[in-house]
Amino acid sequence: MGKLVFVGLGLHDEMGVSLRGIEEIRGMDAVFAEFYTSLMIGLSIEKLEKLIGKRVSIVTRKDLEEGGGSLILQKAIEGKVALLVPGDPLIATTHIALRISAEKQGIKTRVIHGASIDSAVIGLTGLQNYKYGRSVTIPFSENKFALDTPYSVIMENRKMNLHTLCFLDIKAEEKRYMTIKEGIQLLLATEKKMERGVITLNTLVVGIARAGSRDPTVKAGYIKEVITHNFGVPPHSLVFPGKLHFMEAEALITFAGAPEQIKEMIK
Amino acid sequence: MGKLVFVGLGLHDEMGVSLRGIEEIRGMDAVFAEFYTSLMIGLSIEKLEKLIGKRVSIVTRKDLEEGGGSLILQKAIEGKVALLVPGDPLIATTHIALRISAEKQGIKTRVIHGASIDSAVIGLTGLQNYKYGRSVTIPFSENKFALDTPYSVIMENRKMNLHTLCFLDIKAEEKRYMTIKEGIQLLLATEKKMERGVITLNTLVVGIARAGSRDPTVKAGYIKEVITHNFGVPPHSLVFPGKLHFMEAEALITFAGAPEQIKEMIK
Numbered sequence: 001m002g003k004l005v006f007v008g009l010g011l012h013d014e015m016g017v018s019l020r021g022i023e024e025i026r027g028m029d030a031v032f033a034e035f036y037t038s039l040m041i042g043l044s045i046e047k048l049e050k051l052i053g054k055r056v057s058i059v060t061r062k063d064l065e066e067g068g069g070s071l072i073l074q075k076a077i078e079g080k081v082a083l084l085v086p087g088d089p090l091i092a093t094t095h096i097a098l099r100i101s102a103e104k105q106g107i108k109t110r111v112i113h114g115a116s117i118d119s120a121v122i123g124l125t126g127l128q129n130y131k132y133g134r135s136v137t138i139p140f141s142e143n144k145f146a147l148d149t150p151y152s153v154i155m156e157n158r159k160m161n162l163h164t165l166c167f168l169d170i171k172a173e174e175k176r177y178m179t180i181k182e183g184i185q186l187l188l189a190t191e192k193k194m195e196r197g198v199i200t201l202n203t204l205v206v207g208i209a210r211a212g213s214r215d216p217t218v219k220a221g222y223i224k225e226v227i228t229h230n231f232g233v234p235p236h237s238l239v240f241p242g243k244l245h246f247m248e249a250e251a252l253i254t255f256a257g258a259p260e261q262i263k264e265m266i267k
Numbered sequence: 268m269g270k271l272v273f274v275g276l277g278l279h280d281e282m283g284v285s286l287r288g289i290e291e292i293r294g295m296d297a298v299f300a301e302f303y304t305s306l307m308i309g310l311s312i313e314k315l316e317k318l319i320g321k322r323v324s325i326v327t328r329k330d331l332e333e334g335g336g337s338l339i340l341q342k343a344i345e346g347k348v349a350l351l352v353p354g355d356p357l358i359a360t361t362h363i364a365l366r367i368s369a370e371k372q373g374i375k376t377r378v379i380h381g382a383s384i385d386s387a388v389i390g391l392t393g394l395q396n397y398k399y400g401r402s403v404t405i406p407f408s409e410n411k412f413a414l415d416t417p418y419s420v421i422m423e424n425r426k427m428n429l430h431t432l433c434f435l436d437i438k439a440e441e442k443r444y445m446t447i448k449e450g451i452q453l454l455l456a457t458e459k460k461m462e463r464g465v466i467t468l469n470t471l472v473v474g475i476a477r478a479g480s481r482d483p484t485v486k487a488g489y490i491k492e493v494i495t496h497n498f499g500v501p502p503h504s505l506v507f508p509g510k511l512h513f514m515e516a517e518a519l520i521t522f523a524g525a526p527e528q529i530k531e532m533i534k
Contacts, residue, residue, distance in 0.1 A: 010285050011380055018382065019289070019318075020282035051286075088382060090390030096518055099393070103521045113278055113387045113479050115285065115355060115380035118396070123357030123378060126366070129385070130404065134429055135397050156427075162401055212380050251363055254370045 002107040004076040006089035006099065008114020011212025013042030014051055021112045025052045029079035032072050036061045036172035037094065038086035038117065039235045042213060056084065061173065069098040076107045088116035120211040121165055121237050124218050126251025131242065133157030135165040138183045138238070140176065147190040154187075154240045155198045161243040168236050177234035180207035184227050184238070199223070204265065206239040206256055207231055220256035269374040271343040273356035273366065275381020278479025280309030281318055288379045292319045296346035299339050303328045303439035304361065305353035305384065306502045309480060323351065328440065336365040343374045355383035387478040388432055388504050391485050393518025398509065400424030402432040405450045405505070407443065414457040421454075421507045422465045428510040435503050444501035447474035451494050451505070466490070471532065473506040473523055474498055487523035
């Protein structure tokens with residue numbers, strides 16, 4: 001009977017995988033991987049293959065989304081197959097769709113979890129987990145309404161004193177990874193249209209680059225400062241804080257170089 | 268110069284740690300660990316010590332919260348110290364407080380991320396990440412208002428069509444870990460008091476047990492069914508879904524044995 005195991009590679013490079021992941025991958029008949037849902041900037045396929053002692057076949061967005069992952073499912077009907085994915089599996093909708101297809105075809109599935117950008121970013125800012133509202137992606141898009149959703153999610157969360165985690169879009173096939181600066185510029189342009197005072201040069205924001213690497217950059221401050229900060233290479237993420245508790249302000253000042261005056265925002 | 272590294276152990280047992288975590292721990296002068304913020308039911312200290320080739324000193328809630336982690340900070344002023352924690356570090360407020368103290372004393376800090384119960388639970392249900400509102404803990408408490416917060420968080424999230432992830436309280440020093448059944452019973456009792464129709468026997472809920480282990484149990488259904496389901500040993504978590512997309516309903520039916528009639532909830 002077939003088996004499909006989703007293995008989370010965690011963050012940054014091949015060293016992000018768990019011992020359980022390594023053990024599981026080594027027992028597989030075939031190993032696939034996708035790298036278009038998140039960027040693992042430090043990862044080398046050669047090093048990964050050496051580490052697990054197996055050849056890795058890379059699948060593209062097209063294989064998984066248009067092809068429905070049929071390549072993987074065919075192999076998984078007859079044998080044991082792993083799909084390696086960045087971060088924690090099944091956060092991306094594509095993985096969930098593939099898992100549903102597999103189960104419907106009688107293929108057993110299993111999930112090996114990995115460190116996720118979601119909780120990494122939350123941890124690196126020091127803002128409290130239970131004070132985050134819904135998260136949102138800032139998209140690359142030609143559609144002039146595309147930014148309305150992130151803008152209003154930040155606004156609604158802030159009304160409830162909640163923080164907003166913004167994922168920045170990636171287009172792996174074009175090697176385009178949105179930067180903190182680009183994300184902020186898109187939101188400032190949306191502010192001009194919406195005029196609700198949600199995103200201004202004096203809005204507090206936290207930029208996070210390369211979570212999980214040896215040199216993550218975390219910088220908190222007002223947009224006018226953060227927009228010119230040099231965050232280095234992607235992946236980048238953004239957090240818009242809501243009201244701050246005392247310890248949250250301390251964390252932003254201590255870990256992320258926020259100005260002392262953010263203490264005025266303490267609830 | 269001193270150094271304090273927070274290493275996330277990931278989920279379930281000692282095999283949840285990343286390769287980067289193992290590498291980092293092996294270079295440390297002293298290794299501490301805490302196991303009161305989350306339950307790692309499969310973990311054995313002996314196996315962990317063997318794996319990393321170091322003695323591990325366990326710290327309690329008292330050491331960290333009342334003592335301010337002074338034991339750890341003293342060691343970290345002179346040498347390289349790791350604090351091993353369940354899941355992903357810095358999700359717990361205690362870890363953030365310790366990191367602030369360390370940085371203020373000139374101790375360099377670093378974070379090695381691990382798989383977190385937050386994203387694991389999201390992945391295992393198949394409900395979409397960006398449709399979760401704020402999360403909340405259902406507490407063990409004698410205070411008769413203690414359940415008002417989780418009850419209203421679920422209510423407010425549902426009004427916005429969002430899902431709610433509920434962490435279930437643990438009191439490690441008493442070896443008490445709240446079960447799905449207990450969590451639901453506390454909310455049903457709160458419903459009696461609040462009478463807003465948020466938690467009834469016909470409310471859809473998802474129970475998740477032992478995320479990250481070889482045998483996680485995920486069961487979705489109406490409260491009247493889920494409350495009698497045998498989830499096995501803790502740790503347990505609960506998710507209250509908001510409006511469902513088609514694929515989310517499919518995921519709950521396929522992965523979690525939800526009844527077909529939940530398709531009526533599709534937005």
